[in-house]
Amino acid sequence: MCNALGIINFEDNSVDVTGLADYRPIPSLTFMGRYRLIDFVLSNMTNSGISNIQVYVKNKPRSVYEHLGTGRHYNINSKHGKLRIMHGEEPIQSPIYNTDINAFKSNIQFIEEANRPYVIIAPSYLVYTIDFNDVLNYHIGSKADVTVITKPTDLAKTSFIGCETLILDKDKHIVSAEANRGKYKNRNISLEAYVMKKELFLELIDLAQKTSSLFWLKDVLRDNIDRYNMNAYIHRGIVYPINSLAEYKRANLELTDYHVSKQLFDQDWPIMTRTSDTPPTHYGKTALVTNSSVANGCKIDGTIINSVIGRGVTVKEGAVVIDSILLPGVTVGSGIHLEQVIVDKNARVTEVRELKGTADKPVYVKRRDRI
DSSP states (O other): OOOEEEEEEOOOTTOBOTTGGGTSOGGGOEETTTEETHHHHHHHHHHTTOOEEEEEOOSOTHHHHHHHTTSGGGTOOTTTOEEEEEOOOSOOSSGGGOOHHHHHHHTHHHHHHOOOSEEEEEESSEEOOOOHHHHHHHHHHHTOSEEEEEEEESOTTTSSTTSEEEEEOTTOBEEEEEEOOSOOSOEEEEEEEEEEEHHHHHHHHHHHHHHOTTOOHHHHHHHTTTTSOEEEEEOOSOOEEOOBHHHHHHHHHHTTSHHHHTTTOBTTBOOOOOOOOOOOOEEOTTOEEESOEEOTTOEEOSEEESOEEOTTOEEOTTOEEESOEEOTTOEEOTTOEEESEEEOTTOEEOSOSEEEOOSSSOEEEOTTOBO
């Protein structure tokens, strides 16, 4: 058992998944046709034995409530644990005040009452798997005030844009932090996942509010690097930042490769989600599917190559879908060609014969649209 309060934090304004985020919060984004983004961090916590978890939602919370429910499908036992969905209680005069610190302050009672000596805080927009027991044990052994989970990457020029980068000394002590602007290839990326004592967390909330009404947790930590002993915990596994539409597409499509997906999905570390009672997918005589992930309940009569297909999708005979993502309930008509396209939930593409984007700029078809 991981003796910590789990807090799933919401993302700041550097995360901009244009189009998809207009209809639902980032934690509710569909991933790999079967999951939601929040499933990964929540499964990491419950697999690690964290039973008391608070989920903070920035806006549009309805889909998060529906998906998480009581937490039973994540093995959260209400007799021994608790899953709470939280958001700011105070009126927001401007979106700039919708920070994690203000949300924590609005729900401070529930943080104070949590009978756990430590807190583990992590967002849902960064997709990876990790055992938080290892991180907590490392934190306790290092005697640090704050431990930050960090990912070394050689993709910093093209990926993790807007994420925080950390400069470390030889003892993995954090010396400085700044936003990644894509200037350098190799960087240590903060996964915005923090371990600390609960008393220090409460102290930081108070300190942030006294410093600036617009401070986020990462701001107050960066502002006090010299005051607190902050160490990095190096995570070597695969990490996907879902902070733009292009990164969302890249992550989904790369994971259609079996060898890549094995780096994220492990039968001994299950990623749990809300189940859907749908029939198996029906593949017609004219169906051709290559290197793709297809969820349940679909009817496939066309060609699908290197794509991710959500539940209940219909791809009719003669249609071709390449390097694309179709969210649940989408219909692609006969003779339609889609390439580098993201089609949102319940949209129908039946009249326009071809849609073609690029890897960096995929075409986005909005939810319930008819084109």
